[in-house]
Amino acid sequence: MKMKLSLRGMVFSALFAALLVVSSFLNIHLGFTPVPISMQNLAVMLAGAVLGPLYGFFSMALVVVLTAIGIPLLHGSGGLALILGPTGGFIWAYPFAALLIGWAAKRIKGQGPLAFVSLFIVLELFGSLLLYVSGVPWLAHVANYSLQKALAQGCYPYLPGDAVKAVVAALIVIPVRKVFPIARITGTNDTKAA
Numbered sequence: 001m002k003m004k005l006s007l008r009g010m011v012f013s014a015l016f017a018a019l020l021v022v023s024s025f026l027n028i029h030l031g032f033t034p035v036p037i038s039m040q041n042l043a044v045m046l047a048g049a050v051l052g053p054l055y056g057f058f059s060m061a062l063v064v065v066l067t068a069i070g071i072p073l074l075h076g077s078g079g080l081a082l083i084l085g086p087t088g089g090f091i092w093a094y095p096f097a098a099l100l101i102g103w104a105a106k107r108i109k110g111q112g113p114l115a116f117v118s119l120f121i122v123l124e125l126f127g128s129l130l131l132y133v134s135g136v137p138w139l140a141h142v143a144n145y146s147l148q149k150a151l152a153q154g155c156y157p158y159l160p161g162d163a164v165k166a167v168v169a170a171l172i173v174i175p176v177r178k179v180f181p182i183a184r185i186t187g188t189n190d191t192k193a194a
Contacts, residue, residue: 005058008187009051013059016047020063020094024074033153034086034143035135037161040074044094045127045169048101049119052182056098064091086154089138093131100126106182111174119170127169128162 023039030037048056063073064083072078074091083091104122108115132155140150182188 005054006187008185009055010058012051012185013055013062016043016051016056016059017062019043019046020060021073025076027075030157033157035090035139035154035158036075036087037158039165040090040094041097041127041131041162042165042169044097044131045101045123045166046172048098048127049105049123049169049173050176050180050182050185051098051102052106052186053099053102055186056102057095060098061095064094067091084142086139086142087135088142090131090135092138093134097126097130100130102182105173111178116170116174119173120166123166123169124163127166128159 020040020043023043027036027038027040044060047059050056051059067073067078068080068083070079074082082088101122104126105119108118108122136150136154137147139145139154140147143150143153145153
């Protein structure tokens with residue numbers, strides 16, 4: 001299958017990349033952990049669900065790659081020190097979370113309660129829990145924590161907030177997709193396209 005990127009899709013990818021950058025400045029440091037409460041995964045959820053898998057992945061990967069090469073995009077920091085630091089495992093997962101959210105979300109049809117609940121589950125699974133799959137073990141490795149301590153400092157305190165973000169993202173995405181389906185946002189003619 002030949003993949004063709006559209007100018008409109010690239011523009012919206014850049015806009016969602018900018019949303020990730022801006023959201024990285026909205027964080028609260030808890031003091032007992034190097035992992036702040038952040039709005040970044042809300043941006044990841046929105047990118048995947050609104051842009052679809054291809055452009056969602058691209059938008060988040062753009063930020064990760066530019067940050068890795070030293071551009072200070074995520075909360076004013078950049079470089080390999082950030083990407084390989086305690087929160088690096090979460091950051092690496094952003095493009096893959098957006099990809100999986102986009103893949104699953106485009107299969108959810110309708111506007112009613114069932115669509116909302118289905119979308120919430122997708123956002124929670126891939127926009128929150130998936131990030132912990134790579135983030136927590138990496139935090140344990142870098143900070144020299146046991147897995148239990150990494151879970152206590154990098155997962156458990158954030159689960160309620162992540163659920164709230166998934167609800168907010170679903171409330172935003174359902175009406176946005178009604179007016180702006182993925183094909184319209186990305187400039188593709190095929191409704192099955194990313």
